Structures are given as C-alpha cells and as structure tokens.
Amino acid sequence: MGWFVDFRCPYCRYEEAGIGVGHGKSEFPYLALFCCDNCKSVGSTWIRESESPRCGACYQENVRLLADDVHSIECPKCGEPAFFARREGQWS
Ligand SMILES: [Zn+2]
Numbered sequence: 001m002g003w004f005v006d007f008r009c010p011y012c013r014y015e016e017a018g019i020g021v022g023h024g025k026s027e028f029p030y031l032a033l034f035c036c037d038n039c040k041s042v043g044s045t046w047i048r049e050s051e052s053p054r055c056g057a058c059y060q061e062n063v064r065l066l067a068d069d070v071h072s073i074e075c076p077k078c079g080e081p082a083f084f085a086r087r088e089g090q091w092s
Pocket residue numbers: 009010011012013014075076077078079080082
C-alpha cells in the first residue's frame with residue numbers, strides 16, 4: 001500500500017505536495033522518494049528491478065534516494081532544513 005507525503009521548506013518556501021511513495025499490489029515497481037542535486041528538486045520516482053532510478057523532473061540517473069520514512073533533509077534549493085509530512089489517504 002502506498003501513501004503520500006508533502007515536502008515543505010519553511011525557509012525558501014519550496015514545496016512539493018502529494019508525492020506518492022511505496023508500492024501497490026506488486027513489489028516492483030514502487031515509488032521511492034528522491035532528492036536530485038542536478039535540478040534541485042524533491043519528488044518520487046519509479047524503482048524498477050533492472051534499471052537505475054531517474055529523477056522524475058530532469059531524468060538524470062544520479063538521484064539520491066531517500067528513506068520511505070524520512071522526516072527532514074536539507075532543502076535542495078537553499079540548504080536549510082526542510083520537512084516531509086505524511087498525508088491522509090493511500091493509493092494502490
Ligand atoms: Zn529551501
């Protein structure tokens with residue numbers, strides 16, 4: 001079962017709302033959170049067994065994957081602490 005998170009930086013006000021995380025009925029592919037240093041964005045991307053994950057925004061391959069339950073990271077845009085918050089609701 002997948003869920004959604006909101007990402008918000010209180011400093012520069014960068015935010016991404018309703019990012020899907022987790023997996024549906026099968027184990028692969030699943031959605032994992034990433035932080036991309038190339039385009040300085042946060043989001044989720046599909047993880048497949050035989051492919052390296054790509055940034056959902058700029059499609060480059062060197063994205064940093066984040067733990068499903070990550071609470072805070074340095075904002076990719078301004079470097080200040082920014083936070084993930086789990087939303088109500090699930091997807092499958
Ligand atoms: Zn920021």
